Amino acid sequence: MSNNGYDYTAVRGFALSALFWLIIGLVVGLWLAAEMLWPALNFAPWIAFGRLRVVHTNGLAFGFALAAIFSCSYYMLQRLTGTPIVFPRLARFHLLLFNVAIALAALSLFAGMNTSKEYAELEWPLDVVVVIMWVIFAVNVFATLIKRSEKQMYISLWYTIAMTVAVAVLYIVNNLAIPVNWTKSYSIFAGANDANVQWWYGHNAVGFVFTVPILAMFYYFLPKSTNLPIYSHRLSIVSFWSLVFAYLWTGAHHLMLTPLPEWIQTVAIAFSIFLIVPSWGSVINGYYTMQGNWDQMRNNYLVKFFIFGITFYGLQVIQGPTQGLRTLTSFFHYTDWVVGHVHMGTMGWVSMIIAASFYYMVPKMAGREIYSIKLADINFWLILIGQLLYTVTLWIAGIQQGAMWKATNADGSLTYSFIESVAAMYPYWMIRLIGGVIYFIGILVFTYNIWMTLKGTKKTSAEATPQAA
Amino acid sequence: MSVYSKPVTFAILSVAVILVGTIITVIIPMMMPSTQPVSDYIKPYTAVELEGRDIYIREGCNNCHTQTVRPIRTEVARYGEYSKPEEFAYDRPFLWGSRRTGLDLNRVGGKYPDSWHYKHMNSPQSMFPRSNMPAYAWLARKELCTDCAFRKVSVLGYGYSEDEVRAQMNEYKARVTSQDYGSAAIRNEVTPEKLQGSLTEMDALVAYLQKLGRDVKEVQKMGSVPVAEASPTAAQAGNPFEGDKAAIEAGNKLFQTNCAVCHNADGKGHIGPDLTDEEWKYGENDSDIFSSISGGRPEGMPPFGPNIGEDDIWKVIAFIRSLGK
Incomplete structure (x- = not known):
């Protein structure tokens, strides 16, 4: 218990869980990057690329990002409603169940128990656990919202509500399956319908895990860290509703030029382009909030995380719809370009906003200042450089690979065999691995800084606090 | 009071908003048979092929291999005829994939003899020194578990009886363990002696790979796609x-x-x-x-x-x- 009766046990527990799974997920990611170069590293079935990649994506999307989202949601929920969490013991149980589920998820994926549906690979018993866990979370969210003492719900709470209901719908529908036994099931959908449901889910997992709750953090922690009110309330209303409306139409842009009916592909692309508008609504809202106070980029160590983060988000939402256009998808899809695209979102946008949110929230919660602003700055530059090296390299790699696949001789025959297009990637994959290592060191600095802040070796700091209150 | 001060109303409204696109682009297509047409030419997987498919899923092959040839000239030249929706009527789950670290496999069936796959799975680098595919030699050292085979085809509604499933297994086993089997020499090279008379996981995976795109090729043969000849x-x-x-x-x-x-x-x-x-x-x-x-x-x-x-x-x-x- 802290001041005002707010309960931070679950907040702190989820923050530490996030850091733990972040490091595990990144170690796995680095190993995968090395396997791309040296296939001998696939020395055992459980560590072979096909199984390990799933541990990486699930570990980071759900182990890291979701834990960070739960942590910040429980924090913002209490602060924005002015009400302590209604069922604190349930929140602690949520924390326990979450970590058990993620650990079992990792083990089962290593063992090869997976449904093959991207970001929904867990077999059905774990799906049931995930749904129970989500209901527990939702109970606390709505109970606290109903009991709140603050009348108006601030923007961040809208995004939290949207995430809570949307993820429930998406997760349940995409995981509908008929069990064969405890470790194996078959999707109830077949072929093109299964693909359509999967990417409706897959793209909206990006939307309602990597976007909506991260925007909730952005809308709360940016004004808090800068002491500046958000630029436009009306713009945030328009952005919110058009974002949550349009996102659900766009999944099929992952399936361009496949046997999925063409009209679904076309509709998906139209809505993807439309999505630039609400996404940039939030980007602009962020930029204009800083109007007249851009000196904080230099003086307030947190602002650069938020501004670079939202900038990567802005770039991401232009790149995404563009690469989905039929002509461009025929060139870029299935190459490393798309891998670069995803990693700008996760390493640039998601992890920068989560880092800044933790840097603001953890000292507040611990009742002391951040362990080291200098380390936070080092953290920032390392993850920025690592991410850019990683993503830009893979874009170039994707352009080369796409061009090699399409190259033809004068008589119309293919210029390159497939293996030549693989061999051409090795230098890029080496740079990608280096980028990943730099990013990983940045994350170790981040983890150390948060850990030391929580441990509280430093009661008061000589370093200036960036925020007034 | 506006919706921004009513959390439950807000949640209901949010659900309604997200359901619009969901219903139009996902649920309605599900009701339309044209989304996933069914053709007589495309046959369900045999019990052996299905076991191979499940191994493909277990090992996460779909993380590096796609199974959709797009209607793009260079892609058709590289892989073969582009993918048609009816080919996937029995695919639960679908395995179209999202990244081609390796090649597309939708037309790999019948492209190479079984021996090619045994050798390649055993050591990809022995055939393509610059390949970065993991070796799957250990699949030949694992006997195929067929305990769930009937239950699996029943869940999927392929319509085989328990006897038919057993017959399919025995027939395939007889084929690959026979001395007349065209790929016997290489199969025996990669399979440990005590399993040479049994069905291994690698056998099932090869059976599955050889099925991919096969039915479509048969359809094409019935048409008039000639063998390319010198002018x-x-x-x-x-x-x-x-x-x-x-x-x-x-x-x-x-x-x-x-x-x-x-x-x-x-x-x-x-x-x-x-x-x-x-x-x-x-x-x-x-x-x-x-x-x-x-x-x-x-x-x-x-x-x-x-x-x-x-x-x-x-x-x-x-x-x-x-x-x-």
């Missing part, structure tokens, strides 16, 4: 590069990239037949050999016409002819 003038004129030293050198290079994997660097054969002896299975004339290379032959000779083009085929033939001397 009549070229066939009459014979090989324009016969005896041309530079062309033979170029042919050698092409041979090493495209052919050596199966016919060995010296042309003496391994997975594919010996090209230096007197025996020609499909005719000894230049135009016959041209047809074999360009259009492929059954039992595992893939068509190279679209990949390397007419001139280069003649150069390869010039090189092959130079081997006999």
Whole structure:
């Protein structure tokens, strides 16, 4: 218990869980990057690329990002409603169940128990656990919202509500399956319908895990860290509703030029382009909030995380719809370009906003200042450089690979065999691995800084606090 | 009071908003048979192929291999006819994939003989030194578990009886363990002795890979897609590069990239037949050999016409002819 009766046990527990799974997920990611170069590293079935990649994506999307989202949601929920969490013991149980589920998820994926549906690979018993866990979370969210003492719900709470209901719908529908036994099931959908449901889910997992709750953090922690009110309330209303409306139409842009009916592909692309508008609504809202106070980029160590983060988000939402256009998808899809695209979102946008949110929230919660602003700055530059090296390299790699696949001789025959297009990637994959290592060191600095802040070796700091209150 | 101060109303409204796009682009297509058409030509997987498919899923092959050939000219040239929706009627889950770290596999069935797959799965680098695919040699050291086979096909509604499932398993086992099996030598090389008489996980995976795109190829055969042949003038004129030293050198290079994997660097054969002896299975004339290379032959000779083009085929033939001397 802290001041005002707010309960931070679950907040702190989820923050530490996030850091733990972040490091595990990144170690796995680095190993995968090395396997791309040296296939001998696939020395055992459980560590072979096909199984390990799933541990990486699930570990980071759900182990890291979701834990960070739960942590910040429980924090913002209490602060924005002015009400302590209604069922604190349930929140602690949520924390326990979450970590058990993620650990079992990792083990089962290593063992090869997976449904093959991207970001929904867990077999059905774990799906049931995930749904129970989500209901527990939702109970606390709505109970606290109903009991709140603050009348108006601030923007961040809208995004939290949207995430809570949307993820429930998406997760349940995409995981509908008929069990064969405890470790194996078959999707109830077949072929093109299964693909359509999967990417409706897959793209909206990006939307309602990597976007909506991260925007909730952005809308709360940016004004808090800068002491500046958000630029436009009306713009945030328009952005919110058009974002949550349009996102659900766009999944099929992952399936361009496949046997999925063409009209679904076309509709998906139209809505993807439309999505630039609400996404940039939030980007602009962020930029204009800083109007007249851009000196904080230099003086307030947190602002650069938020501004670079939202900038990567802005770039991401232009790149995404563009690469989905039929002509461009025929060139870029299935190459490393798309891998670069995803990693700008996760390493640039998601992890920068989560880092800044933790840097603001953890000292507040611990009742002391951040362990080291200098380390936070080092953290920032390392993850920025690592991410850019990683993503830009893979874009170039994707352009080369796409061009090699399409190259033809004068008589119309293919210029390159497939293996030549693989061999051409090795230098890029080496740079990608280096980028990943730099990013990983940045994350170790981040983890150390948060850990030391929580441990509280430093009661008061000589370093200036960036925020007034 | 606005909706921004009513959390439950807000949540209900949010659900309504997200359901609009969901219903129109996901639920309604599900009600339309044209989204996932069913064709008589496309047969469900046999129980063995299904076990292979489940191994493909377990090992996460879909993380590096796609199974949709897009209607793009270079893609059709590389892989074969583009994918049709009816091919996927029995795919639960679908396995279209999202990244081609390796090649697309939707047309791999029948492209190579089984022996190619045994050798490749055992050690991809033994065939393609620059490949980064993990070796799956251990699949040949695991006996296939068939305990759930009937339950699996029942869940999927493939309509086989328990006896039929058993018969499918036995039939396939008899095929791959027989001494007459065309790929017996290489299968025995990669399979430990005590499992050579049983079905291994690798056997099932090969069965699955050989099924991919097979039915569509059968449909095409019934139509009028001819085996690519040398243009009549070229066939009459014979090989324009016969005896041309530079062309033979170029042919050698092409041979090493495209052919050596199966016919060995010296042309003496391994997975594919010996090209230096007197025996020609499909005719000894230049135009016959041209047809074999360009259009492929059954039992595992893939068509190279679209990949390397007419001139280069003649150069390869010039090189092959130079081997006999």
